[in-house]
Amino acid sequence: MLLGRIASLLLPVGLLAAQTPPPAPKGPADIAVSVNEVIVPVTVTDDKGRFVTNLEGKDFEILDEGKKQTINFFSREAKQPVVIGFLLDLSNTSRLHWKTYQEAAKELVWALMPGEKKYSGYLIGYHQEAELMVNTTWESDKITDRVSKLKPSGGSSLYDAIYMSCTKRSLMQGEPIEPRRVLVIIGDGNDNASRKNIDEVLELAQRNQVTIFGVSTVAFGFASEGEKHLTRLAEETGGKVYYPLQGLYKDVSGYLSTPSDEGNYALKVGTGGYAAEIAKGIFNAVASVTGEITTQYILRYIPDSTDTGKTFRKIEVKVPSLQNTAVQIRARKGYFPAAP
Secondary structure, X not given: OOOOHHHHHOOOOOOOXXXXXXXXXXXXXXXXXXXXXXXXXXXXXXXXXXXXXXXXXXXXXXXXXXXXXXXXXXXXXXXXXXXXXXXXXXXXXXXXXXXXXXHHHHHHHHHHOOOOOOEEEEEEXXXXXXXXXXXXXXXXXXXXXHHHOOOOOOOOOHHHHHHHHHHOEEOOOOOOOOOEEEEEEEEOOOOOOOOOOHHHHHHHHHHOOEEEEEEEOOOOOOOOOOHHHHHHHHHHHOOOEEOOOOOOOOOOOOHHHOOOOOOOOOOOOOOHHHHHHHHHHHHHHHHHHHHHHHOOEEEXXXXXXXXXXXXXXXXXXXXXXXXXXXXXXXXXXXXXXXXX
């Protein structure tokens, strides 16, 4: 299977040594979180985009509304327990490269759900409406088998899909502390059919301590109005968007001066070279998303403030020892102190 080897390269090697919170209810339920402990997954990369993995808890500072907090839990263990929502764009805009998107979705599922019960996930497909297609499970084949049977049609209800992921699925014991909550959106970020709006679902994701990642389905040479929305969803929650189909020609010398009836493309659609570049792009995106989710530092703290109002509280994460170096620190922008 295309790129299936990535799962074997990323086998689990550790567990979060964390205090287990009270059991969450089982079965479909609205997910409500009253925040008395804030979980902050943090990614630190150098100027070449490589993960910085040798930091200790004492290296970090967390500011909550500008006030330094006491970090009461730190972990840098690889392969931390996580529950992942795979949100797959089934709108008409996915038709052009549908097989490619299917493969990307399946590779992500296999990489992030290698068959152990501490790694669970669920599938929501969204077109004219959002649909919970596979409820929370640790069996990856249940999700990939369903993905293989899907076909795109209709509009796009991305925001309703995010709302559904936060409210209508089976909970795993320990959420959102251990396992953490993550969404991976495989789509172009467009939405033309949702009843919810981006501000509503972004607040809901922040209240439920969800981190959002994106694998953009926008092909090389195209643009999407939804890109800015996908970027906002990711950056505000501490995630990132990857573009596996945007860099197909970056290593091809002189492709703009290569004449062709279908355009200036040195790698022509339908050729082995083009297919190989797409495969490479998907492989890199899958590896990057998997690395992000499974190798983040995990910080937790109990806020000094007891305010339980609706006011959004801003978080800033710092690494003072690296303040004069070219590193990027990525974490959620903040949280709401209580569930709605």
